Amino acid sequence: MENIICACGHSNPYGTKLCEKCGRPLTEEGKQTKVVDMRYDGTAIRSKTYNTTFVDKIWNFFSSVKVGIALIIITLVAASIGTILPQAIYVNAPEPSKAEYYEKVYGVLGKLYNNLGLSHLYNTWWFQILVGMLAISIIVASLDRGLPLHKSLKNQRVKRHESFMKRQRIIAEGQVPNADETLDKVEQKMSELKYRVRRDGSALLAERGRFARYGPYINHVGLIIFLTGVMLRLVPGFYVDETIWIREGETRAIPGMDGYFIKNNKFILETHGEKQQGGEASQGVNVMAKNYQTDITLYKQPEGALPGDSDNLEKLRDYSIRVNHPLKENGFALYQMNYRLNELRQMNFNLVNKASEESQGQIEIDLTNPKKQYDLGDGSSVQILVYTPDFDGFENGEPQTKTSIPNNPAFLFRMTTPETPEGEVSFVEIRKPPLEPLGENKYRMKFAGAEMRNSSNFTIRKDSTIPILFVGGVIFMIGVVIGSYWNHRRLWLQVDPDGRVLMAAHVNKNMFSMKKDLDSVTTFAGLPPYRDQLDKPEDDNKSAKPGTKEKEGDNTL
Amino acid sequence: MEKKKKRLVIRTIILAVLVLAIGYTVYGTATKDKVELIAVGSKAPDFTLVDLNGEKHKLSDYKGQGVFLNFWGTWCKPCEKEMPAMDRQYKVFKDQGVQTLAVNIAQTDFEVQNFVDRYELTFPVVIDKTKSVMTAYNVGNLPATLLIDPDGKVAKIITGEMTEAKIASYMELVKPK
Numbered sequence: 093m094e095n096i097i098c099a100c101g102h103s104n105p106y107g108t109k110l111c112e113k114c115g116r117p118l119t120e121e122g123k124q125t126k127v128v129d130m131r132y133d134g135t136a137i138r139s140k141t142y143n144t145t146f147v148d149k150i151w152n153f154f155s156s157v158k159v160g161i162a163l164i165i166i167t168l169v170a171a172s173i174g175t176i177l178p179q180a181i182y183v184n185a186p187e188p189s190k191a192e193y194y195e196k197v198y199g200v201l202g203k204l205y206n207n208l209g210l211s212h213l214y215n216t217w218w219f220q221i222l223v224g225m226l227a228i229s230i231i232v233a234s235l236d237r238g239l240p241l242h243k244s245l246k247n248q249r250v251k252r253h254e255s256f257m258k259r260q261r262i263i264a265e266g267q268v269p270n271a272d273e274t275l276d277k278v279e280q281k282m283s284e285l286k287y288r289v290r291r292d293g294s295a296l297l298a299e300r301g302r303f304a305r306y307g308p309y310i311n312h313v314g315l316i317i318f319l320t321g322v323m324l325r326l327v328p329g330f331y332v333d334e335t336i337w338i339r340e341g342e343t344r345a346i347p348g349m350d351g352y353f354i355k356n357n358k359f360i361l362e363t364h365g366e367k368q369q370g371g372e373a374s375q376g377v378n379v380m381a382k383n384y385q386t387d388i389t390l391y392k393q394p395e396g397a398l399p400g401d402s403d404n405l406e407k408l409r410d411y412s413i414r415v416n417h418p419l420k421e422n423g424f425a426l427y428q429m430n431y432r433l434n435e436l437r438q439m440n441f442n443l444v445n446k447a448s449e450e451s452q453g454q455i456e457i458d459l460t461n462p463k464k465q466y467d468l469g470d471g472s473s474v475q476i477l478v479y480t481p482d483f484d485g486f487e488n489g490e491p492q493t494k495t496s497i498p499n500n501p502a503f504l505f506r507m508t509t510p511e512t513p514e515g516e517v518s519f520v521e522i523r524k525p526p527l528e529p530l531g532e533n534k535y536r537m538k539f540a541g542a543e544m545r546n547s548s549n550f551t552i553r554k555d556s557t558i559p560i561l562f563v564g565g566v567i568f569m570i571g572v573v574i575g576s577y578w579n580h581r582r583l584w585l586q587v588d589p590d591g592r593v594l595m596a597a598h599v600n601k602n603m604f605s606m607k608k609d610l611d612s613v614t615t616f617a618g619l620p621p622y623r624d625q626l627d628k629p630e631d632d633n634k635s636a637k638p639g640t641k642e643k644e645g646d647n648t649l
Numbered sequence: 650m651e652k653k654k655k656r657l658v659i660r661t662i663i664l665a666v667l668v669l670a671i672g673y674t675v676y677g678t679a680t681k682d683k684v685e686l687i688a689v690g691s692k693a694p695d696f697t698l699v700d701l702n703g704e705k706h707k708l709s710d711y712k713g714q715g716v717f718l719n720f721w722g723t724w725c726k727p728c729e730k731e732m733p734a735m736d737r738q739y740k741v742f743k744d745q746g747v748q749t750l751a752v753n754i755a756q757t758d759f760e761v762q763n764f765v766d767r768y769e770l771t772f773p774v775v776i777d778k779t780k781s782v783m784t785a786y787n788v789g790n791l792p793a794t795l796l797i798d799p800d801g802k803v804a805k806i807i808t809g810e811m812t813e814a815k816i817a818s819y820m821e822l823v824k825p826k
Binding site: 145147150151215231235320343346347353478 | 657660661663664667668670671673674675677678679694695696697698707722723724754755756757758759760763767775777778779780781782783784785
């Protein structure tokens, strides 16, 4: 891996195609071609230079443009396979039955699709590794090409060797009467055309739009920022997606939002009209909802308070959460997602004499806080021995509850009246005749109505990665625009004191713009006419030949 | 030679960072859907809850003692089954510096008191009315038990029912030395 010593004496890194100092072609191939390849300005692509250690081999693999393109194609194909059938997270079926859903709706194909894991394609390890490898490829390839290109463009010499200039696509040779005057005139005109002009003795370099060469690299930076943003979603704190059910009257800690509490004051459901429309009813559609709304109060724990300590909650504000009007606080947003109507909150019973149907009074049982004993006066009272919110049968004589939600409340009462001072026991389940385990009773608890409450379901979301994704996207677009709408134009001119002129020009794309500039400077300074070395002599006026186009496309970097 | 070395180091660092980032992404996605309690070895989040007698219990007050922290509900059958065993072991270990604390998930005082009376439980039972402790500990399924060592660090997490022998061995685990 030795350096290449150019004829001018400059030592170039191995792999360099054009001497960094004078521009002479250094490869045999380069010496034989009429027009040199100006990609990366002839600098050595770093990876191509060293290939000794294991790390270098990995590096070189990712540095290859061929590998990069292969990765892009594989990723695109994989990503598009994921769109053939809907992904599992968008399938409208409960989690355990999603596999059946695929088979039922899409048949054998659906079953295969799900079994191959394609229904979770974007979350599979192999897809993420694929995207990750693409990211490595972008970073490594950009570093390997971008840095040497930047170095080369920054350290450009004004004076280049003839062999470099003669191998540019545009050249002009000839004689001018006055060397200094020509150089001055070219400088004046090129400056007018907004070129940056540098002179070194008899040589001149005019350059414009160098930043266009950085377009692809800026674009890659944007892409990497974007991918980083996507990755950061997994880092705790950047992305929150939680859910909470909360009943009217309840105060709950908000999952994902440490120290915040929410109280559901009221859930409101408004519909369009009281009755179902004929068409809707026949199609099994319920009345159309006009508004879902939950009136809430947001609280925050005082600084330094511990979980569980809800004594001194500070009220932040009242708010009505509606569809498309989430509660926003500290980067979080709470969206109204779902609701449940009519959950029992309070049950009323009358203590009645079975024979006379005469009531001894009414008790109101708050299901959120049942009391042990309810006094009715005149020596009558009702004691609750057992309360099960979701009665599910007896086990060893004990009533069992299935959940903590009052779906099917049941009570074991002890009723005491002046007539029955020792008390009678009755087991009351909603909508069922009472059980009297200790023998026939004289009194019973007669259901006397209930109060209901509603529940709201909120989704709690926070996505701090959106600004990162936005910045990444904007940088990406800036890179695309710079690379697409601007071009890097250069003109080298050498006028020997005896009046011999050698001129060369290069543009990374859009040769037309360069030729326009050349036309005006040639006329103004009286330079010899230039020629395009890719044009064949016989059809000078037809410049857009297939071969030409290909060459042009190659020079964008 | 110097240059070569530097290049190798830079390349290794860049590749390592990228590989780590990919590894983290894959791992993070794979474990995203699993409901995990807080990590073993991390500091147990401090909390304060009120028991049925109106007494406040603050986790950090038990520093220097082991804590057997059990999340439960009266509707949860395995919770119900392990309660009497927990109470017996509580009586054995309370004088050896292992405290038992049962955290009920937002049920009514009536139901919890009734349950405690029925099983004659003697350890403190607190009610997490706002589910904030449950949220802080990321408790999903019940029963969930955390063993907290005398330094306040989580020594072990058990989800599901425990036998009495297991309960005894867990309490032994966090007994102050």
